[in-house]
Amino acid sequence: MTRSATRQASFPVRHPASPGRRRSGKAGAARRRRTVPWIFAGPAAALFLIFFAYPLAASFVQSLQTTDGGVPQWAGTGQYARLLEDPSFLQSLVNVALILAVQVPVMIGLAVVLAYVLNQSWLRFRTTLRAAYFLPAVTTLVAYAVVFRVLLKTEGGAVNQVLGMEVDWLNDPLWARVALIASITWRWTGYNAIILLAGLQAIGREQYEAAAIDGAGPLTTFRRVILPQLRPVVLFCSVTSTIGTLQLFDEPLVLTGGGPGDATLTPILYLYQVGFRQFDFGYAAAIAWVVVALIGGLSYLQFRYFGKERS
Amino acid sequence: MRRTLVWLVATVGAVISVVPFYWMVVASTHDSGELFASPPPFLPGAELLANIANLEKTIHFSRVMITSVWTAIVYTALSALVSAMCGYGLAKYRFRGRGLLLGVVLATMMIPFQVLLVPLFQMMASVGWVDTYQAIIVPFLANSFGIFLMRQAFIDFPDELLESGRLDGAGDLRIFYRIVLPCVRPQLGALVIFTFMGQWNAFIWPLLMLNSEERFTVPVALNHLIGLSRVDYSGLMLGAFLATLPLALIFLLFQRQFVSGLLGGAVKG
Numbered sequence: 001m002t003r004s005a006t007r008q009a010s011f012p013v014r015h016p017a018s019p020g021r022r023r024s025g026k027a028g029a030a031r032r033r034r035t036v037p038w039i040f041a042g043p044a045a046a047l048f049l050i051f052f053a054y055p056l057a058a059s060f061v062q063s064l065q066t067t068d069g070g071v072p073q074w075a076g077t078g079q080y081a082r083l084l085e086d087p088s089f090l091q092s093l094v095n096v097a098l099i100l101a102v103q104v105p106v107m108i109g110l111a112v113v114l115a116y117v118l119n120q121s122w123l124r125f126r127t128t129l130r131a132a133y134f135l136p137a138v139t140t141l142v143a144y145a146v147v148f149r150v151l152l153k154t155e156g157g158a159v160n161q162v163l164g165m166e167v168d169w170l171n172d173p174l175w176a177r178v179a180l181i182a183s184i185t186w187r188w189t190g191y192n193a194i195i196l197l198a199g200l201q202a203i204g205r206e207q208y209e210a211a212a213i214d215g216a217g218p219l220t221t222f223r224r225v226i227l228p229q230l231r232p233v234v235l236f237c238s239v240t241s242t243i244g245t246l247q248l249f250d251e252p253l254v255l256t257g258g259g260p261g262d263a264t265l266t267p268i269l270y271l272y273q274v275g276f277r278q279f280d281f282g283y284a285a286a287i288a289w290v291v292v293a294l295i296g297g298l299s300y301l302q303f304r305y306f307g308k309e310r311s
Numbered sequence: 312m313r314r315t316l317v318w319l320v321a322t323v324g325a326v327i328s329v330v331p332f333y334w335m336v337v338a339s340t341h342d343s344g345e346l347f348a349s350p351p352p353f354l355p356g357a358e359l360l361a362n363i364a365n366l367e368k369t370i371h372f373s374r375v376m377i378t379s380v381w382t383a384i385v386y387t388a389l390s391a392l393v394s395a396m397c398g399y400g401l402a403k404y405r406f407r408g409r410g411l412l413l414g415v416v417l418a419t420m421m422i423p424f425q426v427l428l429v430p431l432f433q434m435m436a437s438v439g440w441v442d443t444y445q446a447i448i449v450p451f452l453a454n455s456f457g458i459f460l461m462r463q464a465f466i467d468f469p470d471e472l473l474e475s476g477r478l479d480g481a482g483d484l485r486i487f488y489r490i491v492l493p494c495v496r497p498q499l500g501a502l503v504i505f506t507f508m509g510q511w512n513a514f515i516w517p518l519l520m521l522n523s524e525e526r527f528t529v530p531v532a533l534n535h536l537i538g539l540s541r542v543d544y545s546g547l548m549l550g551a552f553l554a555t556l557p558l559a560l561i562f563l564l565f566q567r568q569f570v571s572g573l574l575g576g577a578v579k580g
Contacts, residue, residue: 033406034406034407036404036483037400037404037405037406037409038400038406039396039400039483039484040396040397040399040400040404040483040487041396041397041400041401041404041406041409041412043393043396043397043453044393044394044396044397044412044453044458045397045408045412045415047393047449047452047453048412048415048416048419048453051427051431051434051449051450051451051452051453052415052419052427052453053415054430054434055427055430055431055434056422056426056427056430058430058433059426059427059429059430062429062430114321114324117317117321118321120317122314123317123318123321124318128325129321129322129325132325132326132328132329133324133325133328134562135328135329135332135559136328136331136332138555138558138559138561138562139332139551139555139558139559140511140512140529140530140551140554140555140558141512141514141530142512142514142529142530142533142534142554143335143529143530143533143550143551143552143554143555144331144551144555146533146536146537146547146548146550146551147331147332147334147335147548147551148331149537150338150346150544150547150548151331151334153347155347156346156347156348156349156351157347158334158346158351161349161350161351186327186328186331190328194570198570243423246423247423247425249425249514249515250514250515250530253534254533254534254537268423268425268515271425271428272428272515275428275429275432276432276519281429281433284428284429285426285429285430288423288425288426288428288429289426291423291425291426292422292423292426295421295422295423296421299421
């Protein structure tokens with residue numbers, strides 16, 4: 001309010017360096033106030049309209065249609081009903097549920113401990129260790145998946161040679177899931193640890209000192225002082241990891257192609273196959289909207305139950 | 312005693328973190344056959360140049376790298392500009408539609424972009440953009456995350472400085488480029504790194520858009536290489552190494568901005 005008032009007041013002021021500035025009285029000033037913000041926001045707004053709002057609406061409409069014979073026809077909730085009876089889709093949901101239940105908590109737990117350890121001033125070679133843990137996070141997604149695919153090769157693969165076994169990592173349903181989970185954990189643990197480390201560093205020294213004066217050991221300090229304050233950052237990590245898991249595509253495509261069978265199929269990989277191998281657009285759109293709903297729902301639940309301090 | 316144990320465990324973990332990376336580098340200097348020999352190679356070999364030549368012959372990898380670099384640079388420059396401008400507009404002006412635009416920005420952060428894939432693909436097909444560079448640059452230029460990041464950066468910018476710029480007769484755009492933008496250089500750096508990384512890693516959309524080999528970006532090319540009937544594993548590892556090199560270099564050179572780019576406002580301070 002005060003800001004716009006001073007702006008108006010500044011209008012009559014003319015600087016000698018800009019004699020040619022066009023002014024057309026009060027109406028012009030008002031028009032200028034309306035248009036100037038759009039010079040800044042306009043490009044993004046236009047891009048959002050064309051490449052976000054329109055395709056978003058189109059995708060929703062598509063999910064309610066079938067395109068049998070090339071002509072879109074109204075299908076109501078038919079595509080969604082189809083999904084409920086599609087074993088491949090249900091399997092893809094089971095697969096991400098497994099990753100959400102096992103990989104995400106393990107990774108976040110590891111990352112919290114790791115961040116805590118990397119934040120200790122007595123830790124020797126702290127900087128080097130931090131860099132080492134962070135290294136996986138700078139490897140290109142497809143590149144690291146390719147590397148793991150070669151490392152996990154059944155015959156002569158480096159992992160099998162080190163273990164002295166012949167595990168059929170990528171062609172056995174159980175081991176393929178283990179391989180996928182291990183790869184994702186390798187890539188993202190350090191990333192989350194760095195975020196958590198930044199959160200730890202925001203906690204003041206005096207809090208540690210107060211805990212020490214009260215006679216709290218390192219474990220008690222961690223549980224009673226550090227963890228509660230780190231809660232928002234842990235929540236952030238867990239929400240982004242959940243979203244990332246539901247969007248998983250690069251790793252399963254490169255590592256296993258979703259196989260064997262549908263053992264490592266993910267919803268987005270299935271969307272890709274349905275939409276761009278079988279060109280069943282309506283069905284692909286329905287998959288996408290289920291993923292949207294799951295992401296919204298799970299994010300909401302996490303904020304609801306872990307977002308607030310419980311008394 | 313306990314500290315030694317913790318340090319030991321931390322070091323073992325660090326080794327596990329580094330080994331696949333190290334192996335990728337080592338593997339790109341050996342002949343394909345040696346990679347699966349027993350024991351596997353632990354030290355760099357002498358085949359790096361031969362592998363480079365092979366990779367160049369199979370998929371013209373230098374062209375792939377150049378494509379990835381320039382498309383990522385163009386995308387980053389345009390996207391950072393669009394984001395910074397929009398973030399500035401949202402932070403420093405009150406106008407009709409502002410609330411709606413802010414809502415859209417937040418919504419795009421929540422909604423996975425994969426939901427757009429099918430209609431975007433059809434849009435690209437209808438304007439004949441399939442298998443063109445603009446198809447992988449233009450559609451995702453408005454980056455809600457970047458806009459949000461920049462809006463946060465501009466909100467704290469003192470209005471008095473804008474006023475004094477106006478009193479000096481500078482136009483709004485001029486104030487933005489000359490006064491405001493130089494002041495948020497750190498955040499802009501983080502945004503640029505974050506955006507570049509995103510585009511460098513981008514896979515599913517380029518995979519859908521780029522059909523001809525001469526337009527492949529690095530991730531698409533790597534995916535193509537594993538699909539070949541005779542996989543050249545050394546070449547693959549070399550490709551993976553080269554794919555990672557730019558990001559690793561950026562990390563080494565701009566560690567601070569790199570990390571704050573990743574954090575993306577998750578943590579303040």
